[in-house]
Amino acid sequence: GAGVSQSPSNKVTEKGKDVELRCDPISGHTALYWYRQRLGQGLEFLIYFQGNSAPDKSGLPSDRFSAERTGESVSTLTIQRTQQEDSAVYLCASYRGGSGNTIYFGEGSWLTVV
Amino acid sequence: QQQVKQSPQSLIVQKGGISIINCAYENTAFDYFPWYQQFPGKGPALLIAIRPDVSEKKEGRFTISFNKSAKQFSLHIMDSQPGDSATYFCAASRAGSARQLTFGSGTQLTVLP
Numbered sequence: 051g052a053g054v055s056q057s058p059s060n061k062v063t064e065k066g067k068d069v070e071l072r073c074d075p076i077s078g079h080t081a082l083y084w085y086r087q088r089l090g091q092g093l094e095f096l097i098y099f100q101g102n103s104a105p106d107k108s109g110l111p112s113d114r115f116s117a118e119r120t121g122e123s124v125s126t127l128t129i130q131r132t133q134q135e136d137s138a139v140y141l142c143a144s145y146r147g148g149s150g151n152t153i154y155f156g157e158g159s160w161l162t163v164v
Numbered sequence: 165q166q167q168v169k170q171s172p173q174s175l176i177v178q179k180g181g182i183s184i185i186n187c188a189y190e191n192t193a194f195d196y197f198p199w200y201q202q203f204p205g206k207g208p209a210l211l212i213a214i215r216p217d218v219s220e221k222k223e224g225r226f227t228i229s230f231n232k233s234a235k236q237f238s239l240h241i242m243d244s245q246p247g248d249s250a251t252y253f254c255a256a257s258r259a260g261s262a263r264q265l266t267f268g269s270g271t272q273l274t275v276l277p
Binding site for chain 1: 170198200205206207208209210253255264265266267268269270
């Protein structure tokens with residue numbers, strides 16, 4: 051596609067439920083990132099995928115968070131047993147690689163845990 | 165540990181004025197410093213970026229000034245317009261990190277008509 055596509059755009063879930071957020075990166079982009087943005091705050095790195103290499107999971111805040119990516123395609127971020135503090139915008143970004151290339155962000159998935 | 169500190173948190177400027185947003189970093193390994201612009205309900209979009217081998221980069225009304233010795237960089241928006249009203253984030257990344265960005269906390273800019 052022309053840009054990074056994320057779904058759902060909005061999700062309201064009950065505390066304790068599991069949620070899955072999806073990201074379709076730009077075609078040909080080998081790197082994919084997930085960031086979290088709490089209301090009025092900056093972007094917090096969660097996880098990074100690069101091709102078939104082992105992902106960098108250093109930003110995941112707890113073992114309730116996990117993400118998968120198959121090859122250089124779609125990624126899914128899963129949050130298990132959601133808590134109210136998980137409420138945030140989850141942003142996906144992709145990057146083609148190489149010096150000077152731009153990281154492109156999707157419009158995010160707005161998650162509200164009630 | 166916050167590696168990129170951004171100020172001010174919010175900024176109000178009159179149309180035609182100059183908007184200045186400042187960032188300071190700690191990690192001397194950072195070698196790429198982009199600024200992102202984010203409108204409500206949208207993802208951040210790259211505005212302008214600089215590498216530490218230059219002290220200034222200008223693109224239209226937007227200029228990055230970079231001070232390597234002070235570990236500071238700033239965004240200047242000349243002739244600010246109401247359409248520039250958005251949240252601006254500075255960021256930094258280091259070589260070999262595949263552009264894993266560390267973001268500042270953001271500045272909400274309002275340009276009054």
